[in-house]
């Protein structure tokens with residue numbers, strides 16, 4: 311049982327000014343695994359004041375100093391590897407291999423990328439008629455979700471440090487402990503006091519407080535569209551800059567020359583990795599009509615290669631959903647899907663032998679219409695939809711017929727057609743034939759998937775203001 315009832319403010323762990331706590335549930339056992347403080351507005355205010363006091367020194371720190379801090383964070387992060395993997399398996403329910411290969415590595419990747427990006431980054435540029443200066447945006451408020459406990463926090467913190475912007479972080483209350491380990495790592499990196507602050511608490515108090523705080527200049531939020539909308543409205547009161555990384559309903563377009571097995575594996579890994587709780591997950595699979603039968607057969611054949619179960623057990627690919635609420639949401643979408651389309655595999659209820667824990671059955675619908683609810687709304691669970699097409703242009707049109715535009719996937723061999731599809735999908739990130747992730751590739755959405763970009767050089771730019779100086783001596 312972890313009772314971590316302190317916030318990290320102004321370089322030290324401090325008691326909360328309130329006495330309320332929030333329980334953190336292990337989704338695989340349904341047991342309370344620990345408690346955090348439910349922070350108050352007073353706690354938040356202290357953290358904002360600390361960040362504001364750190365601003366003059368932190369924003370004027372040199373590139374070399376920032377690189378040194380980031381390097382120390384990388385060392386500290388690597389030293390806590392086993393602990394980070396362990397805690398993400400408990401708080402999120404991620405299988406140990408997923409905690410290591412995805413969560414741990416992505417978190418680390420952002421710090422390493424920030425060092426690389428910073429090495430070549432120019433904060434001052436002679437543009438002929440003027441000099442362009444890039445300066446820290448001010449105090450940043452970071453609000454993160456539970457689905458990638460280290461990745462979501464690291465990408466924001468790494469960019470903020472690279473830009474010299476002091477931060478106040480509010481991690482998701484479902485998965486706060488990995489972020490607290492990160493705070494300990496940052497504590498040891500020797501940043502100026504107040505440059506990094508962490509206040510735990512509810513979205514309604516701390517998240518809301520960050521969005522409306524008059525002394526916060528920029529809010530970087532990742533999470534649901536509805537909370538993103540609330541944050542934008544609140545932030546409008548003080549005209550603060552806002553970056554939103556919201557949801558998606560990403561298409562996977564399979565070309566008719568694609569290898570059926572590759573296509574089926576891609577479709578499955580998109581909903582089985584992190585139990586489908588991935589904002590960029592490809593959850594609408596566009597298949598040529600001629601491939602329908604062989605594709606469906608492959609899906610059914612390959613599904614057992616993604617075993618669902620206890621995240622601590624060897625060989626498990628997919629753990630439970632993060633919470634009972636999330637399980638209920640996923641169930642209600644599966645019920646809707648059973649009315650709207652043909653169930654290929656899965657369905658409502660829990661998988662056999664998994665009665666304790668928020669486990670859902672991997673569920674794939676076929677004969678899906680692109681305008682059905684299950685093809686339009688983000689489900690955030692192990693649920694996919696198969697949609698057939700006759701002409702590739704129809705597939706592209708359907709792929710773009712969504713309010714979202716976070717990501718897109720293409721599977722196929724014809725290089726011209728693959729490039730054509732990649733440039734036609736209206737989304738911020740396209741992955742062709744399961745190419746590896748480049749941490750310097752900007753991440754963020756078109757349309758209602760968000761505003762702004764994270765990761766690498768573009769991520770650093772979010773924490774900067776630009777100033778044009780005319781007549782610089």
Ligand code: TAP
Nearest residue numbers: 454455481482483512513517518533534537556557589690
């Ligand atoms: P959200 O409610 O959006 O939570 C994300 C973060 O925002 C958490 O830190 C949360 O705090 C905080 N928050 C909640 N209400 C807030 C408010 N009024 N003002 C400011 N911050 C607030 O996500 P969720 O409830 O965890 O998940 C709901 C749905 O969101 C999911 O089903 C999924 O569709 C979507 N989602 C999307 C993403 C991405 S990456 N796009 C990630 C997670 C979830 P608490 O932790 O204290 O609630």
